[in-house]
Amino acid sequence: MAGTPTDVANPDRRNFIVLSTMAMAGIGAASAGVALVRTMTPTRDVAGGGTIEVSLDGIAEGSGIVATSGRKKYSVRRRTSAEIEAAVAGDADKLRHQETDAERVQRPEWLVLRLQCPHLGCPPQGTAAGEKRGEFGGFFCPCHNSQFDTSGRIRKGPSPANLPVPKYFFASDEMIVIGKEA
Amino acid sequence: MAGSRSPFKNPLLKGFDERLPVLRAVHHSMTAHAYPKNLNYWWNFGSIAGIMLMVMILTGLFMAMHYKPSVEEDTYGINQAFRSVEHIMRDVKGGMFLRYLHSVGASFFFIAVIFHMFRGMYYGSYKAPREVLWILGCIILILMMGISFLGYSLVWGVMSFAAAEVITQVFTAIPVLGDGILVLLRGGEDVDDALLNRFFALHFLLPFVLAGVVILHILTLQTVGSNNPLGIDLKSKKDTVSFHPYYTFKDIFGLSVFFTIYLAVVAWAPERLAEAINNQPTDYNLPSHIVPEWYLLPFYAILKVFTWDLNLFGLVITGKQLGALAMAGSLGILFLLPWLDTSPVRSGRFRPVFKIFFWGFAVCCVILALVGAQTSGEAFFIPTPFGRLPLGFDGGNGFVWGSTQQWGVLFTGYYFAYFIVILPVLGLFERPKQLPASISEPVLA
Ligand code: HEM
Ligand code: FES
Numbered sequence: 001m002a003g004t005p006t007d008v009a010n011p012d013r014r015n016f017i018v019l020s021t022m023a024m025a026g027i028g029a030a031s032a033g034v035a036l037v038r039t040m041t042p043t044r045d046v047a048g049g050g051t052i053e054v055s056l057d058g059i060a061e062g063s064g065i066v067a068t069s070g071r072k073k074y075s076v077r078r079r080t081s082a083e084i085e086a087a088v089a090g091d092a093d094k095l096r097h098q099e100t101d102a103e104r105v106q107r108p109e110w111l112v113l114r115l116q117c118p119h120l121g122c123p124p125q126g127t128a129a130g131e132k133r134g135e136f137g138g139f140f141c142p143c144h145n146s147q148f149d150t151s152g153r154i155r156k157g158p159s160p161a162n163l164p165v166p167k168y169f170f171a172s173d174e175m176i177v178i179g180k181e182a
Numbered sequence: 183m184a185g186s187r188s189p190f191k192n193p194l195l196k197g198f199d200e201r202l203p204v205l206r207a208v209h210h211s212m213t214a215h216a217y218p219k220n221l222n223y224w225w226n227f228g229s230i231a232g233i234m235l236m237v238m239i240l241t242g243l244f245m246a247m248h249y250k251p252s253v254e255e256d257t258y259g260i261n262q263a264f265r266s267v268e269h270i271m272r273d274v275k276g277g278m279f280l281r282y283l284h285s286v287g288a289s290f291f292f293i294a295v296i297f298h299m300f301r302g303m304y305y306g307s308y309k310a311p312r313e314v315l316w317i318l319g320c321i322i323l324i325l326m327m328g329i330s331f332l333g334y335s336l337v338w339g340v341m342s343f344a345a346a347e348v349i350t351q352v353f354t355a356i357p358v359l360g361d362g363i364l365v366l367l368r369g370g371e372d373v374d375d376a377l378l379n380r381f382f383a384l385h386f387l388l389p390f391v392l393a394g395v396v397i398l399h400i401l402t403l404q405t406v407g408s409n410n411p412l413g414i415d416l417k418s419k420k421d422t423v424s425f426h427p428y429y430t431f432k433d434i435f436g437l438s439v440f441f442t443i444y445l446a447v448v449a450w451a452p453e454r455l456a457e458a459i460n461n462q463p464t465d466y467n468l469p470s471h472i473v474p475e476w477y478l479l480p481f482y483a484i485l486k487v488f489t490w491d492l493n494l495f496g497l498v499i500t501g502k503q504l505g506a507l508a509m510a511g512s513l514g515i516l517f518l519l520p521w522l523d524t525s526p527v528r529s530g531r532f533r534p535v536f537k538i539f540f541w542g543f544a545v546c547c548v549i550l551a552l553v554g555a556q557t558s559g560e561a562f563f564i565p566t567p568f569g570r571l572p573l574g575f576d577g578g579n580g581f582v583w584g585s586t587q588q589w590g591v592l593f594t595g596y597y598f599a600y601f602i603v604i605l606p607v608l609g610l611f612e613r614p615k616q617l618p619a620s621i622s623e624p625v626l627a
Binding site for chain 2: 046
């Protein structure tokens with residue numbers, strides 16, 4: 001074929017031109033790719049969740065409520081003293097995801113969790129008193145049987161991590177705000 | 183082809199073909215290739231799958247003219263996407279038929295492709311020189327799985343939401359990058375409007391990408407030629423017939439039977455294969471029992487049965503990561519099949535031991551599908567027309583012997599062993615039966 005780099009007068013010069021053209025085209029294609037992928041990132045209006053206020057009034061010991069913010073669900077559970085003791089006693093066990101109960105609560109009576117199983121995202125049951133709470137008396141994920149203790153730590157089943165603790169603070173003794181720190 | 187001469191006599195056809203040689207390409211592909219004369223009905227499923235792809239693209243296109251990918255809710259709390267699907271079902275003329283052709287069609291598309299692949303696995307069609315043909319087929323399977331998942335989400339019913347929520351979460355198993363990928367897929371932290379819109383765009387586009395891969399698949403087929411039930415190469419013209427009219431008519435016959443069943447299901451049992459709960463719009467709560475469509479069940483089983491961590495000299499792979507790796511691996515390993523099977527004999531007809539393990543593999547896929555459909559911690563059972571055949575029982579103290587999860591682990595083991603251990607070893611030790619000299623000569627007595 002005519003015009004291939006071998007039969008030109010100055011093949012080095014031709015190679016240089018071919019290579020730099022290809023490099024330029026490559027940079028162009030890559031930056032177009034970056035620009036396209038960037039359009040897939042969250043837009044301002046959906047990025048960053050809002051906050052919610054949850055009234056603690058009327059939550060009986062041993063029970064709790066599920067609070068919803070946008071698509072996110074949180075569990076606010078008022079633990080009994082037996083549940084708190086069990087959770088603290090659990091600190092000494094060998095855990096898959098090592099965390100002490102004290103690291104996971106601000107006030108021992110109140111356990112605040114994001115209800116999203118770290119396995120594949122189902123919402124675990126166990127917030128309200130009547131719900132299935134699994135072998136460790138905490139939370140139970142019905143999707144693939146992850147069992148959490150009374151501190152929301154993973155004890156058995158496929159979840160690789162403890163139930164996440166969201167940012168929250170006590171606005172008063174009767175009210176917490178979930179979604180940001182004080 | 184472009185350099186060849188036009189086969190047409192009609193001056194209009196000839197003139198056109200000489201300016202744009204596409205007619206001759208079609209003519210060439212129908213007549214120029216010699217096909218083995220002994221292809222049986224298992225060879226029908228390729229063309230059936232091709233027709234199903236066209237059915238899916240056509241019905242999908244016409245539904246897309248009415249569908250609205252929006253999660254915005256009306257005063258009854260029903261989202262627009264779900265509403266528009268109901269609108270297709272209730273108001274659009276022939277719309278119910280259109281939608282059921284599409285949703286049942288996805289199932290029948292999979293049925294055709296599954297038979298097509300098992301055909302290839304039994305008759306050794308993946309072996310040289312058909313490796314590329316096989317690999318393109320694997321790509322088609324994966325694309326189909328992705329496309330159906332995307333399509334299923336579009337309905338925005340209870341199970342659509344569950345599927346989108348759970349399957350996008352699988353990506354968080356990837357270390358470091360996982361969470362970022364999740365947000366990129368969803369267009370936000372949650373499964374919401376952004377996700378639905380991009381899923382619709384992708385569900386529209388990918389079938390055309392799939393069609394492109396199908397064309398490559400057929401091009402390789404025409405280059406290396408069809409395998410046949412005896413698995414031996416063509417020796418002479420006596421072994422072959424032309425595609426038209428021999429296989430056009432055989433295919434049309436098979437297609438008619440297939441379509442009779444397909445259309446009967448569309449007409450009389452369109453929800454038989456579906457999850458009834460998806461006829462309810464999502465309220466963004468996950469149902470406690472999440473199941474994918476039947477054709478994804480074996481892979482879902484492999485994803486969910488890993489409940490323990492693996493400690494490789496201090497490097498911990500979590501159960502979640504194991505599940506995701508295994509699921510990806512169960513598809514990835516199909517690509518290596520041509521090199522894992524060490525036997526020089528193609529057809530399972532001449533491989534007495536292989537046959538046993540092959541049918542074992544087919545059973546394995548069915549069991550895995552049942553595992554995918556059942557609850558992990560409970561006793562496993564086989565559904566029969568006469569009731570449940572239990573394969574596990576409660577051992578007391580919360581322990582179940584023969585739980586769904588345990589059976590799942592066992593058969594996940596067989597799935598991988600089939601490829602990694604059985605096929606490589608079998609080829610070295612098995613004594614195949616005597617192969618016939620050619621297709622047209624009877625087997626030597
Ligand atoms: C490879 C081919 C395809 C497959 C396997 C496939 C699969 C699916 C599945 C499983 C559903 C959910 C059905 C249900 O539960 O109702 C669906 C829905 C949908 N698909 Fe497809 N599809 C394909 C091609 C297409 C194409 C090419 C388009 C558009 C041009 C399309 C448009 C739609 C629309 C608008 C819906 C929502 C309505 C509905 O759910 O019935 N599809 N698809
Ligand atoms: S999602 Fe909770 S155990 Fe799988």
